[in-house]
Amino acid sequence: MNTAAQLFFDAASLGGIYAMAALGIALIFGVMNLVNFAHGQYIAFCVFALIVPSTDAVAVMFLGRAPAFLLIPLLLAVGAAAAVASEYAVFRHLRKATPVAMMISSFALGFVIQNALLATYGGRPKAISLWPELNTPVTVMGASVPLLQLIVILATLTVVAGLALLLKKTRIGLEMRAAAENFTMARLLGVRANVVITGAFALSGALAAAVALIMATQTGVADVRMGGQIMLVAFIATVIGGLGSLPGAVAAGFLIGAVSVLLQAYLPLDARPFRDAFLYTLVIVSLLVRPQGLFVPSSAKPRV
Amino acid sequence: MPGKHMQNRLLAHSTPLILALILLAFVAGVALTGDRALARMAAETLVRVTLVVGLWIFVGNSGVISFGHAGYMAIGAYCSAWLTLKPQAKALFLPDLPVWLANAEWHVFPAAIASGFLAAFVALISGAAILRLSGIAASIATFAFLAIVYTVYSNWEGVTGATSSVVGLTRYVGPWVALAWAVAAIVAANLYANSASGLALRATREDEVAARASGIDQYRHRLLSLVISGFFTGVAGALFGHSLGVLNPDSFYLGITFIALAMLVVGGIGSLSGAVTGVLVLSLLIEALVRLEQGITIGEAALALPSGAQEILIGIVMILVLILRPAGLTGGAEFRLRARTPRLSFDQEQTTTN
Numbered sequence: 169m170n171t172a173a174q175l176f177f178d179a180a181s182l183g184g185i186y187a188m189a190a191l192g193i194a195l196i197f198g199v200m201n202l203v204n205f206a207h208g209q210y211i212a213f214c215v216f217a218l219i220v221p222s223t224d225a226v227a228v229m230f231l232g233r234a235p236a237f238l239l240i241p242l243l244l245a246v247g248a249a250a251a252v253a254s255e256y257a258v259f260r261h262l263r264k265a266t267p268v269a270m271m272i273s274s275f276a277l278g279f280v281i282q283n284a285l286l287a288t289y290g291g292r293p294k295a296i297s298l299w300p301e302l303n304t305p306v307t308v309m310g311a312s313v314p315l316l317q318l319i320v321i322l323a324t325l326t327v328v329a330g331l332a333l334l335l336k337k338t339r340i341g342l343e344m345r346a347a348a349e350n351f352t353m354a355r356l357l358g359v360r361a362n363v364v365i366t367g368a369f370a371l372s373g374a375l376a377a378a379v380a381l382i383m384a385t386q387t388g389v390a391d392v393r394m395g396g397q398i399m400l401v402a403f404i405a406t407v408i409g410g411l412g413s414l415p416g417a418v419a420a421g422f423l424i425g426a427v428s429v430l431l432q433a434y435l436p437l438d439a440r441p442f443r444d445a446f447l448y449t450l451v452i453v454s455l456l457v458r459p460q461g462l463f464v465p466s467s468a469k470p471r472v
Numbered sequence: 473m474p475g476k477h478m479q480n481r482l483l484a485h486s487t488p489l490i491l492a493l494i495l496l497a498f499v500a501g502v503a504l505t506g507d508r509a510l511a512r513m514a515a516e517t518l519v520r521v522t523l524v525v526g527l528w529i530f531v532g533n534s535g536v537i538s539f540g541h542a543g544y545m546a547i548g549a550y551c552s553a554w555l556t557l558k559p560q561a562k563a564l565f566l567p568d569l570p571v572w573l574a575n576a577e578w579h580v581f582p583a584a585i586a587s588g589f590l591a592a593f594v595a596l597i598s599g600a601a602i603l604r605l606s607g608i609a610a611s612i613a614t615f616a617f618l619a620i621v622y623t624v625y626s627n628w629e630g631v632t633g634a635t636s637s638v639v640g641l642t643r644y645v646g647p648w649v650a651l652a653w654a655v656a657a658i659v660a661a662n663l664y665a666n667s668a669s670g671l672a673l674r675a676t677r678e679d680e681v682a683a684r685a686s687g688i689d690q691y692r693h694r695l696l697s698l699v700i701s702g703f704f705t706g707v708a709g710a711l712f713g714h715s716l717g718v719l720n721p722d723s724f725y726l727g728i729t730f731i732a733l734a735m736l737v738v739g740g741i742g743s744l745s746g747a748v749t750g751v752l753v754l755s756l757l758i759e760a761l762v763r764l765e766q767g768i769t770i771g772e773a774a775l776a777l778p779s780g781a782q783e784i785l786i787g788i789v790m791i792l793v794l795i796l797r798p799a800g801l802t803g804g805a806e807f808r809l810r811a812r813t814p815r816l817s818f819d820q821e822q823t824t825t826n
Contacts, residue, residue, distance in 0.1 A: 203608055261795040267608060268537055272737050273794045279730050280787035287780030396726060400619055407612045441627035448616040448623075452601050455613055459605050 173311035175429055181317035183425025184324030185382055187418045189402035190409065191331065192375035194417035197406065198348035199368040200263075203271040206254060208399025209281035210373055214247045214380035215390050219296055221288045229296070236299070243381060244374040251373025252366055259369075278395075285392050293391035298384045320382055327378065328418055331371070335414070340367050348412060404451050410461030420462060424451075481666070486809040488662040491748050492655045494807075495521065498752070499647045511647055512715075517755040518650030519711045521748060523728075524735045525657040526704030528747035530697050531736060533670055535677035536607060538698075539729055540598070540614030541705050543621035546724035547594050548587035548706025549713040550625065553638050555583040556714075561640050568630025580644050584653075584710045591706020592699045599698040603691055618729065626721035638719040645715035653711060657704045661744050664700055669693045734790045740800025745807040753801065754786065761785060 189207070196204045220230040234242060258277050262270050302319065305312040335341035340363065346354040347364045355361050383394060405424050409416025427450060431443050439446070455461075495518065502514040527541050554562070554569060555578040562574050578586070602613040625632045632638070664670045673693040676683040684690060713719050731754070739750020761782040793800065 203612075258791055258795075265794065265798055268535070269737075269794050269798050271537065271608070271611070272733060273791050275730065276734065276787045276790040276794070280784050280791075283780050283783035283787070287778060287784070400615060403612050404616060407609050411608065442623060445620045445623040448620045451616050452613055455605055455609060456601055459609060461609075 171311075171433075173308070174313070175433060177308070177311060177313045177317050177321070179426040179429040180422070181320040181425075182429055183422035184320045185379055185398070185421075186401050186405055186425050187324055187421030188327060188375050188382075189379050189398050190405035190417040190421040191327070191414060192372040192379075193399075193402050194406045194409070194412060194414050195344075195368050195372050195375075198412040198414065199344060199365055200259070200347075200351070201267045201270070202259060202274060203267070203403070204372070205271065205275040205399065205403075206278035206281060207372065207376060207402065208395030208397075209278040209285075210247055210250050210254075210376035210395075211380045211383070211398060212285060212392060212395035213250050213281060214243055214377040215384050215394065216285055216289055216392075217243065217246050218298065218384060219289075219294065219390060222290075224290075229298075240381065244377045247373040247375075247377025247380065248370040249373070251369040251376065255366065255369040278399075282392060282395070289390075289392065291392060293389045295388060296384060296390050297388060298381075300388070302385055316382070316385055320386075323378065323382070327375070331414070340364070344368060404448070408451065408454055408458075408461055410463040413461065413463040416461055416463030483809050484666050484806070485662065487744060487806045488655075488658045490807045490809075491658050491745060494748070494752075495651055495654055495658075499651050502647060513755070513759050514647040515645055515650045515715050517751060518647060518654045519645065519708055519715055520732070520735065520755060521654040521751045522650070522657045522704060522711060523708035524732055524739075524747045524751045525654070525661050525744065526701050526708055527732055527736060528701075528741075528744060529661045529664055529704065530694075530701035532741055532744065532747065533665055533673045533677065533697050534694050536603075536694070537611045537733070538614045539611060539733075540602075540617040540621075541701070541732065542724045542726075542729045543618045544591040544595055544702045544705040545709035545712065545728065546621055546625055546721065548591040548709030549719055549724065550632055550638070550709075551587040551590045551706070552580070552583045552710035552713055553641055553719055555586060556580055556642060557638075557640060565633050565636075565638060566631055580642060580714065584707050587710035588703040588707040591709065592703040595698050595702025595705075596695070599695045599702075603694045603698065618725070622721055622725050625724075632721065633719075635721065639717065641713050641717045641719065643714060643717045645711050650711060650715070653707060657707075658744065658748065660700065660704065661747075664697065665744060669696050673697055731786070734786060738790055738793045738800060740802035740804050742799060742804030743802055743806045746800045746802040746804065749802050750800065754789075757789065758782060758786065 189211070192210075193204055193207050196202050196207075218230060220228040222228070254277055258273055259270065262273055265273075302316040303314050305314050306318070307313075308318070333341075335345055343354070343359045343364050344367065346357070346359050347361070351361070354364075379398065383398070384390065387394075401424055402421070405420040406417045408423070409418070409420035424447070428443065428447050431446055432440065435443060435446065499514055499518070502510045523541075523545065527538065530536070530541075531538055554566070554573050555576050557566075559575050559577060562569055566574075598617050602610055602617060605613055626635050628634060665674070670693075672683070672688045673690075675686070676688055676690045676693065680690065709724070712723070716723075735750035735754045736747055737750070738754055739748065740746025761777065764777045765782060797803065
């Protein structure tokens with residue numbers, strides 16, 4: 169019972185992080201068919217926005233010094249601004265390009281952001297302490313769970329519910345859903361393309377900032393490479409969930425979190441370092457079984 | 473007219489000739505200066521030509537972006553290290569190798585061929601799974617493949633040395649060896665692209681539905697091109713290892729994936745000439761930027777770019793090319809002799825027709 173509860177909380181909190189990152193990618197893919205490889209670098213950018221730019225080994229808090237009620241909206245705004253700025257600088261000029269060209273340019277943009285971070289902050293990972301008290305364990309259902317895990321699970325549920333409300337109940341949400349369904353048709357019917365796309369990027373950037381806050385608190389490290397790993401998992405989640413499907417992205421995020429926690433717990437010790445290899449093999453297998461993903465959005469069917 | 477068509481098909485084979493002459497001129501020019509740093513740069517550039525042409529055989533013809541080729545490269549590089557390193561060195565650094573491999577002491581050339589075949593075999597297995605997916609899903613799956621290879625090679629302590637580097641590879645890859653392999657890759661790429669399978673695959677790239685309606689089995693042609701592509705990528709990996717002398721799993725991850733794709737995109741993904749042009753242009757740019765990072769003196773003033781500027785500028789160049797010239801510098805055209813007026817020129821026809 170104890171271990172089961174422990175595993176459940178581990179899986180749910182890891183899955184929550186993956187789900188949020190995957191949502192950020194799925195939102196943009198839905199609206200403009202862009203596979204945004206720069207998303208992981210938005211996350212890294214937000215983590216580094218917490219500390220003062222310098223190549224010294226010791227990190228000095230910058231935004232991170234603000235109290236939580238100020239820091240959270242501030243960082244979400246930073247993430248949104250970064251994403252919107254990248255849309256203005258790069259993707260706006262590629263509206264008519266093929267999805268492949270957009271994918272490669274986002275890969276290039278991610279590379280630029282990563283190397284810019286590397287040049288400003290240096291390559292060594294830095295220790296940062298953001299809300300260390302959140303890592304103290306509390307006892308829930310016989311399992312000892314860090315407070316942060318509970319917060320992550322709650323935050324994910326709030327974000328997903330909030331996003332669902334936004335998409336279902338507001339005008340911009342309706343426009344986004346229309347744009348995700350059929351962008352050209354939506355424009356003909358008076359959907360404001362620029363507003364929708366800017367909105368999607370802002371939301372996606374804010375989600376990246378939320379992931380950044382969680383990762384910074386959980387790991388206590390700022391590392392230039394931290395965006396890459398989570399981005400890869402998030403991509404895989406969006407593909408397994410069905411490209412462009414938001415519920416699919418969330419479900420697949422939780423699924424991948426659960427599978428990787430289970431692999432970590434039950435793989436033989438010798439094989440544990442290879443956990444990710446097993447995980448990605450399962451991913452390819454799952455794609456073979458359901459090539460369109462778990463949830464197929466109606467926009468994904470090819471038109472002839 | 474059948475006569476003109478035949479002539480056109482024959483002239484398509486002038487492309488590798490022209491590209492080989494350009495590369496030969498490049499190597500000969502570098503060799504004449506006698507500068508050792510330049511010779512190393514030329515060798516690295518030609519290894520990249522082999523890599524990017526290998527990548528093009530799959531990506532250029534199928535239109536599916538692959539992020540997994542750095543994985544095939546790693547497989548080739550480590551295979552060549554297993555076969556050519558001295559048995560004493562292997563007993564020390566790679567104790568878990570099977571006995572026959574631990575005692576193997578091959579000549580470098582058959583080892584390079586074997587590396588290519590191993591990478592091609594892995595391409596066959598991985599491609600059989602991944603290529604059943606469509607476009608973007610397949611690209612993401614190749615990314616998963618890259619992550620699998622990277623995870624395995626950076627944790628398999630006794631066989632790959634994990635994250636500590638494998639050292640002591642014979643550094644036999646100079647400009648001329650690399651030139652020979654680059655030309656071999658170009659000739660093979662051109663032969664494949666103009667073969668029945670290559671033309672069918674390019675038809676699927678242009679219009680999947682129409683190609684399928686014409687009875688083209690997309691999966692089979694994609695798989696064949698991936699296997700050929702895997703062979704040359706594996707060889708490029710072996711050459712890469714033997715030009716540096718050191719292997720580390722980190723050399724075969726996102727950095728090289730990015731550079732190879734950047735070269736392909738900047739040159740023009742649609743044509744073989746584009747792949748080669750991209751490598752030459754970006755390699756020269758990288759070399760210039762690296763020298764600028766080290767600092768140059770113009771008169772009294774010492775100029776130096778901040779470190780990291782090289783990668784940032786390459787990324788920006790790539791984005792600019794994608795925005796301003798989406799089909800790359802060559803615009804998807806091949807360098808080739810033209811019918812009627814036999815002179816060197818850009819072919820203005822669309823690649824889809826040649």
